[in-house]
Amino acid sequence: MQGTPTETATRHLAETSRWKPLEFAFWLVAFGAIWLLPSHHLILNEIIITALFAMSLDLILGYAGIASLGHAAFFGFGAYFAGIFAIRVIGDPLTGLVLATLASGALGFITSFLVLRGVDLARLMVTLGVALVLGEIANKMTWLTGGADGLQGVVMGPVLGLFEFDLYGRTAYVYSLVVTFLLFLIARRIVVSPFGLSLRTIRDNPLRARAIGIPVNRRLIAVYTLAAAYAGAAGALLAQTTQFVSLDVIALHRSADVLLMLVIGGTGYLYGGFAGAIVFKVLQDVISNWTPQYWTFWIGLILVILVLIGRERMNHQVAVLWARLRGKPEPRPRTIVGGH
Amino acid sequence: MSRRNFLKAGAVALGLALTAGTALAQDAIKIGLILPMTGPFTSTGKQIAAAAQLYMAQKGTTIAGKKVELIIKDDTGVADVTRRIAQELIVNDKVTAIAGFGLTPLALATAPLATQSKTPMVVMAAATGIITERSPFIVRTSQVVPQIAGPFGEWVAKQGMKRVVTVVTDYGPGHDVEKWFSDVFKANGGQVENLRVPLANPDFSPFLQKVADSKPDALLVFVPSGVGSQFMKQFVERGLDKSGIKLIGTGDVTDDDILNTIGDVALGVVTAHHYSAAHDSPENKAFVEAFKKANNGLRPNFMAVGGYDGMHALYEGLKKTNGAGGEALVEAMKGLAWNSPRGPMSIDKDTRDIIQNVYIRRVEKVGGELYNVEFATIPNVKDPSKAK
């Protein structure tokens, strides 16, 4: 199917936005699990929410190159917002979800100005600081958040007024999955748009991005806001499906875990969060069954090896495999974070 | 397959998922024990799991002809995980009862589930007053903070102390101790100054300096157990022990699990608690000995006894119901009374909370090791926060 350069170019640009067979397979399995794994809906719900959270981090790390050690700030904010909204205003899940998402986005917008300056390390520390301060606020505002005891008395109404949250976690999983899927569709469109491409230029080389007329700061603010909204949605899903919010939602380990998951799954192709969340949870389950107290040792070892081998090279291998599975001869390796 | 089809599939899935349901008969009596086996609260989990296993080893694994099975799960001390695990145990493993719960938020997160699924829930560690009010299926065998801190406030006032400074870590249990001790102490004519220490706090010197400035009769401390030793060392380092300020607290700071590693700085610290490994009774001697034997010489602490008694409550209840769970089991556990290693105790038939003796102890050296030696008893204390 060789054609004029124009045709080739059009085809190649379209290629990135076209759905691959494996993607279909993935979502088929995810939806199939509703019937195939009825006794695992609770853990599946946890995984899909974590995956959505990791995907939100991918938007800023994998596409715009902003490393964050405090992404749980938005996850936690969304969770508390949804929980408090259900208690104080109305228990309708969708209303709460939408508002929590918007509110988290607003928080992301405000704090985005803090991450514009500085490079990797300063950003890591600033994001970490923001999450720590928010966590401390949640701890202090006991009258609103329940403090260290956690937020209690969250009672959710049925989804769409039809589906009650059941004990088996079925409604919870289906609800989280559908929401995640919709958000994924939006994210997938965004990352292959001109806007998404411009983010990748910022990730690879902010200096040059600016020199070809891309307003770097504004793009970063936009994507940071978007990622915060996504993280907030994940937090809201957690609060609504577990009907409880505790300070853990905003804790450092939540931010660190999601970063690890994303890195294990690979950045910059949206599915990294899903792969990472699944691998992480399964590993956690397997290893902690085998050696409950010391499973962090093995996670640490995996990280060390992952970095030593080189995340890029690993991702490249995955890309090669991926291409081979699709029967395409030409793998296009991807770089992770811009760095020169 | 297009994206639209996908959405359709999702909608269909939603419908189907909600109509299906499962119900299975149960053969064995399964008890789900949810504990923090990793993370910062590992020691709580270890102690309770060891005690529960010891109880089953001693009392057998058959009740009413059915086999009792203990399923231990790690929740890493994170509330949403605790809840998820409890839910899985209830719906997948069809457990008769859930137990454990190392921290207050973990118990509170799970309480609505117990109500919804009518599953008895035995709280073996978490100590905040409100827990048992959050579900009629909760029974507690650990302690209630007001139950310890309140009577202690009265006892301290009776010793003639007029002014106390409290230093508590700024989180739920700390606030509880501060409130109940202070209220009762003030009601008995004392004066209190409250200080709170942030959870992440490496150096206690500013707080101890404030205490030194204030020169109270006693300093009441409540900090997470690992940090307690540091606090005591700095207390001694500042010479506060020689300044006539008595160091007092709830038994959490002189936890049997770490008392020996704290070292001699703990000598003379007066605390109130419901359990000491040095409690002088045949039941306790047997318990401590068996526990140490089964666990490499590990000394049982108040967490262990909470787990041990929790299993006892479940066993006795199940015997009465012939192995049935649900409301019957809760009913059966209400009003139970027995001689625990900690001393006489019972389950309040109205509040399902624990009624037990509170002991006043002093850290002393016994046979080369540090122990909390009991020297006064406040008998049969109900949780004052519920005794209306």
Added chain:
Amino acid sequence: MSAALETVGLQKRFGGIVATDDVSFRLEPGARHALIGPNGAGKTTFVNLLTGVLQPSAGTIRLHGEDISAMAPERRVKRGLVRTFQINQLFAGMTPLETLGVAVSERMGHGYEFWRPAGSKSVVIDEIVEIATRFKLADVLEERTASLPYGKQRLLEIALAFACQPRVLLLDEPAAGVPEAERHDLLATVAALPRDVSVLLIEHDMDLVFSFAERISVLVNGALFTEGTVSEIANDPRVRAVYLGESLDG
């Protein structure tokens, strides 16, 4: 008629060091102008001031009569002031196709379009292909930039600036590292730009300068040393002295 690009009393200090010293410079519309100077003369600082990477300590920069001294770099680009870099500044993880696509889309104001896939507009594609063909990149459009040979990367570096449709183009040693044989091709492409594009060439290689430029400015120690036509500069003994002094240690 106002100059394409003009600086008045431009100055930049770093602590006690004056890197750009009161430079008043004028680039005429349609000019083929070269800026030369020995190493450390402050050429790069000057370019960074013009493009807004650095803020001047004093002085004014005007683009087609408009004061752009305080304008953000990306807005200067939107107004047609585009540069290339002495050391390639490319997007390692993207393909030339995507790289050029971003620049073209951005210029056409599609930068915030997030719902439409990149490359769904044929005007964009046509222009990418046109530029790629002109810079001999058509055969490597889908390869990852990081894996391109240096020569192709260099071409992409220049092509990327073209994709921004410059009215004033600053070329910072465009031939650096390019083999002799390809240099003239490169310059020929630049020279073939329509005359309404003004070009400022910052260069070290005197041959290249003399074959390309119509006017030459010489920067020494951050200050404008002299300016004139090619022959004036070529015959200026002071310029020779400056370069002779340099050639001894270079």
Added chain:
Amino acid sequence: MAGRPHGARSLYFPGGSRVLTILFDGIAYGMVLFVLACGLSITLGLMNFVNLAHGVFAMVGGYVTAILMNRLGVPFLATLPFAFLVPAALGLVMERTLYQRLYNRNHLDQVLFTIGLVFMAIAAVDYVMGSQPQLIQLPSWLRGRVDVFGVQVGLYRSFIIVVCGFLVVGLQFVLAKTRFGAQLRAAVDDARVARGLGINTSLVFAATFAAGSGLAGLGGALGAEILGLDPTFPLKFLIYFMIVVTVGGTSSLTGPFYASLLLGIADVAGKYYVPSLGAFVIYTVMIVVLVFRPQGLFVKAR
């Protein structure tokens, strides 16, 4: 508000000597932080390497002292050289085998790698030594406090100030006056140029890394009494190290030194005078500094 202590302000307004005691405590605390963090600051400045596992070396130093004292009965002072040497040797080995492979990677890779090491170290120490806090018994001449012109001064804290003070002066001397110091400074300024001048930068890196790890170990041993010591040490104090480094900057030792003192004094004084603000103060200071002075507070903008 529930969090405010009753009458904390009205009861006892501190007098002058008390201010000095607070200052003294803050300085001692800051000094420990400096010894703990200065190695991190050097590796960050010298190799642009983000070593989040720095606290592991501090923990190793602390455990060396604890084990030597509690199991082998070695006196406290005699353990300190080992608390320096063991982590230094460990640092050297790790630098040669692992760290140097990552000098050219981006910060995120370095962060992930070193966090992985932290996880492994925490679990390993927990496995070998147990999760309980390790306690050391100070010799009697370091316990208690004395009254100096009406100011209450803790003996151990005085000891720390003296030891750390000597260390600071010594480090400054090494950096400013010795050949190695000159090479180190050259390499920090521009490793490429330094290499061009014939300096064996890889050797300088290794030696510096080892020394930094050793210092952290010494800090861990000295600080065990004040900060506590258990397997989670590297994670618990990571934030404090990072604050020192980010606030102090990495281009010299004086920046982190002032930052440590500032942090120590601000933390102690903040908790003394406004205890209800608790942990907010230092986090907020960190964010503000990083936003307005991303290079650090005590660094001249370049």
